Amino acid sequence: MDFSEIDTPFTVIDYERLVSNLERHLLRTQQQGIASRPHAKTHKIPEMAKLQLEYGARGITLATIGEAEVFVEAGIDDIFLAYPLWLTPRKAARLQALAPRARVGMGVDSVAGIQQAAKTLGTTTIEFMIEVDSGHHRSGIDPHQVVPLAQALADHDLALRGVFTYPGHSYQPDTKDDASQDEVTALTIATSALESAGFEVLERSGGSTPSLHSTQSFLTETRAGVYALGDAQQLELGGMDMDDVALSVVTTVVSARGQTVVVDAGSKIMGADKASWASGHGRVLGHSDARIVAMSEHHATVVFSDSEPAPRCGDIIQVIPNHVCNAVNLVDSVLVKRARKPAQVWPVAARGKNS
Amino acid sequence: MDFSEIDTPFTVIDYERLVSNLERHLLRTQQQGIASRPHAKTHKIPEMAKLQLEYGARGITLATIGEAEVFVEAGIDDIFLAYPLWLTPRKAARLQALAPRARVGMGVDSVAGIQQAAKTLGTTTIEFMIEVDSGHHRSGIDPHQVVPLAQALADHDLALRGVFTYPGHSYQPDTKDDASQDEVTALTIATSALESAGFEVLERSGGSTPSLHSTQSFLTETRAGVYALGDAQQLELGGMDMDDVALSVVTTVVSARGQTVVVDAGSKIMGADKASWASGHGRVLGHSDARIVAMSEHHATVVFSDSEPAPRCGDIIQVIPNHVCNAVNLVDSVLVKRARKPAQVWPVAARGKNS
Structure with missing residues (x-):
């Protein structure tokens, strides 16, 4: 398609690459014997969530009630909020309002959070997953300390579905295999502790895109999300190739000096x-040696290697964000480019739904 | 006001602090003898731009045509796009459409950009400012090389208004005074070169918030923008105090372990x-010793010093983004808190207008 029909900068998804990523993910998780519940905060796009369901996902993962409201409204009926929500009465009412239309799960990592949920939800079909810390040290309780949380859920007649963790420390060069092992260790400790105390653990959920290839079948599901679109971080962590990256920003060169050019896409x-x-601050599609050496809100400074001619003012290039989840959250819609079919526009319907 | 009435996280502006920042800026620029044309990409809010005009601004600065469309529609009639726009026919038509309703200026930093503007704009009232590089090494031409650009403008009957630069290298500890000196040096070289070649330089525009206190009267106007709201970067660069910071994100503690807590505001x-x-990844309003040691999309990990009790799950705290311009660009509206008056909601009308 002819990108000159739209004013730059704009965000584009390559449909064929997206589908190829979904196919590969389906095959990998089938081989590993685990289910997929992709984190849709990566894209915030109902059309894309539906495509993930077509390619084998059992449901989706989200972080906020606002995101869940958008996806349930769009017809997605199995949602897990992988977040230790603090349920004020208003948030509890919003969450409850989703329950008749979807299977809804949420995270907890403290007795205080469970007591608050019990107080504000009352009788509910919402299911609870206990978050354990597998080494990322963000939210999540020490996996040895899960039993009081399961007991608190039982005391308040709230349903325990299982345990989950996020091995976010896989986002470092050469740590992804260790992180994947940490994940299994943490989930094993938590599961054993709960089962020894008489609680049933139906779900063991984990996963991140960097650790996907080494995800182990002790998990029942993976929540990886970035695999579908890719970004410069995944390229540099080694789990994806340039040809797998399905999202980029189409941008125009506005200033040029030798091998250094400035394009009109910045941090906004x-x-x-x-x-x-x-x-650097991202990569350039099709130019493995180019680097984005500086970025401000509306400028990215790109240095091309001496082995290729640098583009000139007015030329169009496609740049790859470091972190696709935050990049998608900056635009109201994305252009979806398809081979031999008209392009589509997908609204980023859950953009900005932070609460 | 009672923040518990709104679901966290949300972005709030303290009106009295904002006005106090505008008053101080007016006084400072009056003393320096320079005009103010604040960069409104900092806030993207027409109500706030109008307040800046009430407090002495002569017009506003923006980066994109999309932003200009929003602010002109809101009644702002003097706009400078401090950006070397590459005018495709469609972008040129959009820019021309603004000219009957506003004085419009735009940046150029290449003969190619000027030729493109001449080709696509035709006869126009748009005025041109030549961007020079004062040491930030982003866009902007070497100040010794401005004459061919002025000549190209004259050859195409395009109006030269003056020269501008952005001393972005002021955003480093202890470089702001040097950056301010570099700015004057670059604008002096460019002005002399142009005047020697017979061109009139009506405007010398510069400025950044870190270098504001040392901005010199050789400038005719400053485009600083962050001064109005403040952020953690300005705190740490030393130009603003915690009590000057007018924008923060109201957030709830969702997970707590000793002096370390996780709040529900992240990079999104x-x-x-x-x-x-x-x-760190931001600061905590009213808690100078607390640091945000990690941040993901919906989590910020905050460590409180041992000298004060850390908040507990469910407590509300206000966090200060590192960079206010990008933070405002993530929300559709901000809550404006006023002493002894009802809170207001200001839409971030130019959010996401990247092209």
Whole structure:
């Protein structure tokens, strides 16, 4: 398609690459013998969630009630909020309002959070997953300390579905296999503790895109999300190739000096994520040696290697955000480019639904 | 006001602090003898731009045509796009459509950009400012090389208004005074070169919030924008105090372990900016010793010092983004809290207008 029909910068998804990523994920999880419940905070797009369900996902994962409201409204009927929500009366009412239309699960990592949920939800069909810390040290309780939480749920007649963890420490070069092992260890400790205390653990949920290839069948489901679109972080962590990256930002060169050019996409469409190990502020599609050496809100400074001619003012190039989840959250819609079919526009319907 | 009336996280502006910042800025620029044309990409809120005009601003600065469309529609009639726009026919038509309702200026930093503008704009009242590089090394031409650009403008009957630069290298600890000096040097070189070649330079525009206190009267106007709201970067660069910060994100503690707590505001409402010299991913309003040591999309991990009790699950705290411009761009509206008056809601009308 001809990108000159739209004013740059804009965000585009390559449909064929997306589908190829979904197919590969389905095959991998089938081989591993685990279910997939992709984290839809990566895309916030109901059309894309439905495509994930077509490609074998059992439901989706989200982080906020606002996101859940959007996806349930769009017809998704199995949602897990992988977050230790603090349920004020208003938030509890919003969550309860979803329950007649969807199977809804939520995370807890404290007795206080459970007591609060019990107080504000009353009788409910919402199911609870206890979050354990497998080494990322964010939310999640020590896996040895899960029993009082299961007991608190039982005391309040709230349903325990299982345990979950997020091995976020897989987002470092060369740590993904260790993180995957940590994940199994944490979930094993928590499961054993709960089963020894007489609680049934139906679900053991984990997963992140970097650790996907080494995810172990002790898990019952993976919540990885980035695998579907890819980004510069996944490229640099080694789990995806440039040809797998399905989302990019189409941008125009506005200033050029030798091998250094400035394009009109900055942190307001790419996001400002830059991990300490990242080689730059993003990458350039089809130009493996180019690096985004600086970024401000509406400028990205790209250095091309001497082995290829740099683009000139007015030329169009496609840049890859470091972190796709935050990049998608910056736009109201994405253009979906398809081979031999007209392009589509998918609204990012859950963009900005932070609460 | 009672923050418990709204679901967290949400973004709030303290009106009295905002007005106090505008008053101080007016006084400072009056003393310096320079005009103010604040960069409204900081807030993207027409109500706030109008307040800046009440407090002495001569017009506003923006980065994109999409932003200009929003602010002109809201009645702002003097706009400078401090950006080397590459005018496709469609972008040129959009820009021209604004000209009957506003004085419009735009940046150029190449002969190619000027030729493109001449080709697509035709006869126009749009005025041009030549961007020079004062050391930030982003866009902007070497100040010694401005004459061919002025000549190209003249050859195409396009109006030269003056020269501008952005001393973005002021965003480092202890470089702001040097950056301010570099700015004057670059604008002086460019002005002299142009005047020697017979061109009139009506405007010399510069400025950034870190270098505001040392901005020199050789400038005719400053485009600083962050001064109005403040953020953690300004706190840490030393130009603003905690009591000056007018924007924060109201958030709930969802997980707590000793002096470490997790709140429900992450990079999807705070932005992911973290300069190499920043002490963390943001700060905590009213708690100078607390640090945000980690941030993901919906989690911020905050460590409180041992000298004060840490908040508990369910408590509300206010966190300060590192970079306010990107934080505001993540929300559809902000709550404006006023002393002894009802709170207001200001739409972030130019949010996401990247093109």
